[in-house]
Amino acid sequence: MELVGGQPRRLASPEFKTLYLVRHAQGIHNVALEEKGGTDDIGDPHFSPKLLDAPLSPKGIKQVSEQQKEILKSGLINTVQLVITSPLRRAVETAVGIFRGQKVINQSDNFPPIVALELCRERMGLYPCDRRESISTRRICFPEIDFTMVESDEDALWREEERENLEEVSARGLRFLKWLWERPEKEIAVVSHGIFLQQTLRALHEKVSIPLEDSLLTRFANCELRSIRIDKSDMEVLTTYNCRKNAAPTSSSLHTLE
Template sequence: MSTPVQIPSDEPAVPAIPVEVTETDPIPDQPIPEKKYGPYLVSDRRPIFQYSVVRNLFLQSLPEYLVDQNEFNTQYFSKNFGLMLYTDDDQPDWKAFADKVNELNENAEPDECYKVFYLARHGQGPHNEAIEQYTQAVWETKIGMQKEYKGLRLGPDPDLTDKGKNEALSIGNIWKTQLQHHSLFEAGALPQKFYASPFTRALRTLELTWQDIVLDLPDAPRVKIRENLRETIGYHWCDQRGVMKEVKEVFPWIDLEDGMHDEDKIWTETREDERCGSMDNRLREVIDDIFMEDGETFISITAHSGCLRCVMRVVGHRIFGLYTSRMIPIVVKAKLLPEFKDKVKLPERVTGLPYNYTPKNYESLKRKEFDGTPPPTNGTKKVQVDGVDKH
């Protein structure tokens, strides 16, 4: 039996599925346009789905007045990825979570479905280190347009720092703990499909997180690269990607999307403006494609802070800032807009894992210390988060 976290009675209850967003104006009867890439990957393809978020399964999906993002990030290692469902003996109940998501899909209309997105930000890169050392203002006005600064290689396409690599390993250790001690595997909540940004810092994070969990399996899944999952485009050298032929030699387990150029033909010396909507458009296109093409429910996406911020905005999730290498799951409902209801058939739902995973007896499940963050003693720890009694 699962016992969900109780929201204080003096606060309004948060509905599991909020009111859907306003539908767009009807468009003429025509096929879905092909993707078009402008200088900032701006697509003129119209939205295909309306999105909403299931808000009562994870702490990070609750409103800001209940859960503060900085407090969550600071206490991240005791939160079991923010899961709010617990067994009677105070263990995170991944089975109850997976059962709930499966139930939502089983009861969904033919033109709607639910997916779990594991949104992971890459670990610390040298550009993140530079911002920490010299401030954001100095980065924007002095450092960002340099390829190297005081021993820091800033671009193009920098790798993780040593701290960033330890951060990624630590997130992998949390996954191991949930798999070994909290029945995440038995619940069927491992990622069925992996997507990633084409940048080395994102791929290195994914590699270090998953290398001895999934990526070293004989039938390990391929990781799908989407150009649109890249960070804000232009100006900063850290946001110019590498040559994909060379990147693929380092990470042979990736598959590039069709039509992707070997060299970065998109980066310019001008900066993409998130406020103009181009980032939202390109990230909406990725999410639309995942819902149209993938029958899998549990999807891993490893990318960047600005990119993930846009994903959250597109699907109607609160903007939840993540520290480097943090990962949060969110549960998203997609419903075809009326004009596409008879044109798009959602894929059949895929159950089970496409790879043969068996829980291993890891030599150590303790999370490594980094940046002064102590490893928890037993995977769970009771904490108080803005009035929500949470383990």
């Protein structure tokens, strides 16, 4: 697996594909945590009901605009064949802003479809900012998004009593990569969350033993884009690892995505 540098390119070989990984832009929950200092006491803004399915902050909206300019400048908008997004609002707003903004519509006749998928959402449980609104509401606000792969209208995966642990996130991330590999598209953008993206890459490196540069294993900044190439040999190793561990989905709702 390699970090892809330089200009994006369309892949001609079915033996590998390129993933463009994007963390959502700054959300209002990020601002609240920065102002509070990220404490874990009873005043932790993570638990504020006002942050339910947190949207982007004004700074986040600006970050999306800046990333969109880079996408257009690089020509990536014309090579990406599919965009997968977490269904949480901050990710959806980032995906739509980057790949469906007015400048994109004006400058490209070939923008990719955007599909929401529960499998790549943020670490679930406890915090209202990580609990999504209903899909019926989301469809009205974001008609550009295909929500047909989200099975439950209400958030059936979020747990009030406990937060999904990092091992569960890692396992989900590896299942997500397997799902991506089985897609027909060769260049795919993924708009997700910092913990999910980092844990997925770390699991590849530390659990599956696929070499990755140290720069790929650090926490993503808001609206940061990183590119990786996965090939057939990587997926063979991942498949062997999954068979050995006999990993099972954490939810029956996710099982159907495998």
